[in-house]
Amino acid sequence: MSSIDITDVVSPRGAPQGSRTVLQRSMEFITRHRVAAVIALLVLLPWLVPYEALAVNILIFGLFAVGFNLLFGYTGLLSFGHAALFGSGSYGAGIAIVHFGWPWWLAIPAGVTLASLVGLVIGYLAIRSRGIYFSMVTLALAQCVYFAFYKAGRYTGGEDGLRGITVDVINVFGWRLDFLHPTTKYFVLLVFVAAALWFISRVLASPFGAVIEGIRENERRAAACGYDVAATKLIAFVISAAVCGLAGTLRALHLSTVPIESLHYLTSGHVVMMSLLGGMGTFFGPFVGAAFVLLIEEFATNFTKYWQLLVGLVFVVFVLFFPRGIWGSILHWLGRR
Amino acid sequence: MNSPILVAENIGVQFDAFTALKNVSVAFKARQLTAVIGPNGAGKSTFFNVVSGSLIPSTGRIRFNGQDITGAKQHEFARMGIAKSFQITNVFPQLTVGENVRLAAQMRRSRFGLLVPRQSMTDLIVLAESLLERVGLAKAFHLPARDLAHGQQRCLEIAMALACDPKLLLLDEPTAGMSPEETLDMMDLITRLAEERTVILVEHKMKLVMGICQRLIVLHHGELLAQGTPNDIRANYEVKRVYLGQKV
Numbered sequence: 166m167s168s169i170d171i172t173d174v175v176s177p178r179g180a181p182q183g184s185r186t187v188l189q190r191s192m193e194f195i196t197r198h199r200v201a202a203v204i205a206l207l208v209l210l211p212w213l214v215p216y217e218a219l220a221v222n223i224l225i226f227g228l229f230a231v232g233f234n235l236l237f238g239y240t241g242l243l244s245f246g247h248a249a250l251f252g253s254g255s256y257g258a259g260i261a262i263v264h265f266g267w268p269w270w271l272a273i274p275a276g277v278t279l280a281s282l283v284g285l286v287i288g289y290l291a292i293r294s295r296g297i298y299f300s301m302v303t304l305a306l307a308q309c310v311y312f313a314f315y316k317a318g319r320y321t322g323g324e325d326g327l328r329g330i331t332v333d334v335i336n337v338f339g340w341r342l343d344f345l346h347p348t349t350k351y352f353v354l355l356v357f358v359a360a361a362l363w364f365i366s367r368v369l370a371s372p373f374g375a376v377i378e379g380i381r382e383n384e385r386r387a388a389a390c391g392y393d394v395a396a397t398k399l400i401a402f403v404i405s406a407a408v409c410g411l412a413g414t415l416r417a418l419h420l421s422t423v424p425i426e427s428l429h430y431l432t433s434g435h436v437v438m439m440s441l442l443g444g445m446g447t448f449f450g451p452f453v454g455a456a457f458v459l460l461i462e463e464f465a466t467n468f469t470k471y472w473q474l475l476v477g478l479v480f481v482v483f484v485l486f487f488p489r490g491i492w493g494s495i496l497h498w499l500g501r502r
Numbered sequence: 503m504n505s506p507i508l509v510a511e512n513i514g515v516q517f518d519a520f521t522a523l524k525n526v527s528v529a530f531k532a533r534q535l536t537a538v539i540g541p542n543g544a545g546k547s548t549f550f551n552v553v554s555g556s557l558i559p560s561t562g563r564i565r566f567n568g569q570d571i572t573g574a575k576q577h578e579f580a581r582m583g584i585a586k587s588f589q590i591t592n593v594f595p596q597l598t599v600g601e602n603v604r605l606a607a608q609m610r611r612s613r614f615g616l617l618v619p620r621q622s623m624t625d626l627i628v629l630a631e632s633l634l635e636r637v638g639l640a641k642a643f644h645l646p647a648r649d650l651a652h653g654q655q656r657c658l659e660i661a662m663a664l665a666c667d668p669k670l671l672l673l674d675e676p677t678a679g680m681s682p683e684e685t686l687d688m689m690d691l692i693t694r695l696a697e698e699r700t701v702i703l704v705e706h707k708m709k710l711v712m713g714i715c716q717r718l719i720v721l722h723h724g725e726l727l728a729q730g731t732p733n734d735i736r737a738n739y740e741v742k743r744v745y746l747g748q749k750v
C-alpha cells in the first residue's frame with residue numbers, strides 16, 4: 166500500500182513550490198482535474214483501440230475496477246467476492262427488462278439497487294472479520310450468490326445465462342439514438358460512467374474519503390479518533406457495490422445477455438488483477454489496469470492458445486517488480502524526481 | 503469545587519487464569535495532572551486500556567462526568583471527549599502530518615456530506631496548523647507521517663489527541679523510546695497541556711512524573727498500592743519497598 170493519489174494530500178496554502186519539471190506540473194494538473202482527464206481519455210478511446218467492442222469493455226471493466234478500488238485501494242479491504250455485485254447489477258437490470266418489461270432507464274437503477282442490497286448483506290457479514298478472513302468470507306458469500314442465481318433458472322436462465330435483453334433504440338427526451346450502433350452505444354454508456362466517476366471522485370475528496378483512508382492506514386487509530394470503523398466500512402462496501410453494480414447493468418445493456426460467468430469467482434479475480442496492475446489506491450490506476458489487462462488478453466488470444474499463461478506471467482512480473490502497479494509506479498517515479 | 507471527571511469503581515480484569523487488575527477503585531479530579539505509576543507488570547497498561555475504552559473490564563464500572571460508560575465502544579469514548587495516545591506510536595503513516603491532524607479534528611463535525619470537499623472545511627486545516635505549531639511540527643505539515651523521527655511522531659500523536667478538543671487526555675508512556683532532550687520537551691508540553699485540561703499519564707519512570715503531577719496513583723501486582731500527592735507517595739513505605747533500590 167504505497168501509492169497515494171497526489172490529490173489526497175491536503176494542502177492549505179498550495180503545495181510547497183519548488184523546482185518542478187513540466188512533466189510533474191502537467192501530472193499535477195491531471196490529478197487536480199482527474200475526472201475531466203479520465204473522461205477526455207475515454208472520449209478518445211474508441212479510436213485508440215482496434216475495435217469498439219473492446220473500448221466498451223474497457224469502459225465497463227474500468228468502472229468495475231474503480232468501484233472495487235474504493236474498497237481495496239482506499240479502505241484497505243480486499244474483497245474476493247465483487248463478481249456477486251457486478252453480476253447482481255447485470256441480472257437486476259436484465260430481469261427488469263426481460264421479465265417485467267421495464268424501460269432501460271428504469272432497469273439501470275433496478276440493477277444498481279439489487280447490487281447495493283447484495284453488497285449490504287455481504288458487507289454486513291464480512292466486515293466482522295479482518296484480513297484474509299474478510300477475503301474468504303466475501304468469496305464464500307459470492308459463491309452463495311452464484312448458486313442462488315444459477316438455481317433460479319426461471320428468472321435468470323441458469324446455466325445459459327439471461328437472454329433477450331433487447332434495447333435497440335434509446336429515447337432521450339424525444340431524441341432517438343440507435344443503441345445498436347457501436348459508437349452511439351459507447352457514448353451512451355460513457356455518460357453513466359462519467360457520472361459515476363464524478364461521484365467517486367467527490368466521495369474520495371470528501372471527509373468520508375479521509376476517514377476510509379484513515380481506516381486503511383490504521384484502524385485502531387481511526388477508532389481512537391472517534392470514527393465508527395464498522396459503520397464506515399459498511400458504507401464504503403455499499404458505495405463500492407453500487408458502482409460495481411452500475412458497471413454490471415451497463416454490461417447487460419451492452420451484451421444484451423447476462424452470462425452466468427459474470428458471477429463467477431474468476432470475475433472477482435479479474436477485477437483484483439486489474440486494480441493491482443493499474444495501481445490500487447490511485448484514481449486512474451483501475452482504468453489503466455482494466456485497459457492493460459483487456460488489451461493483453463486481446464493480444465495474447467490472437468497470438469497463442471495458452472494466452473492465460475502469458476497473462477499470468479505479466480501479473481507475476483508486476484507483483485514482484487512493480488508492486489505499485491502501472492499508474493502507481495508512474496506517480497511514485499514522478500514524486501521522487 | 504473539583505468533582506471527579508472519571509471514576510473507576512472496583513475494576514477487575516481477568517485474562518484466563520491471570521488476574522491483571524483486582525478491585526481497583528480510583529477517582530480522577532478534573533483539571534489535574536494525574537500519573538499512574540508502578541513497576542513492570544503492575545497492570546498500568548491494562549488499567550489504561552480500560553479507562554481509554556480499548557478493553558472492557560471483567561468487573562467494575564467506569565463513570566465519566568457521572569455517566570456510566572462501561573462497555574462503550576472505542577469510538578464512543580472518543581466522541582464523549584476521551585482522547586488517548588498509544589504506548590506504541592500509532593499514526594496514519596502514509597498520510598501527511600497535516601492530514602493526520604486534520605482527520606482527527608474532523609471528528610468534531612458530527613455529520614458531513616459525502617460530496618463536500620474536505621478542503622472546503624478550512625477551519626479544520628487552520629486548526630491542524632495551529633496544533634502542529636504547538637507541538638513544534640509546523641514545518642512538517644506536508645511530509646508523510648512515516649518520515650518523522652520517533653519523538654516527532656509521538657508529538658504528532660499528542661496533536662491528534664488534542665485535535666478533537668478532549669475533556670480528558672490519556673497518555674500511555676508518552677516518553678517511551680525518547681532521547682533525554684526529547685523527554686524534557688515532552689514533559690514540558692504535558693505540563694502546559696495540563697494547565698487547561700485533565701490529563702492522565704501512565705508512566706514507568708517515577709522520577710519523570712514526580713515533579714510535574716498533582717496526584718499519583720501507584721499500582722502493584724494489579725492492585726492499588728497507594729495514591730496521593732507526590733509528597734505523600736515519596737513518604738510512603740510500601741511504595742519505597744516496591745521500587746526497592748530506586749531513589750524515590
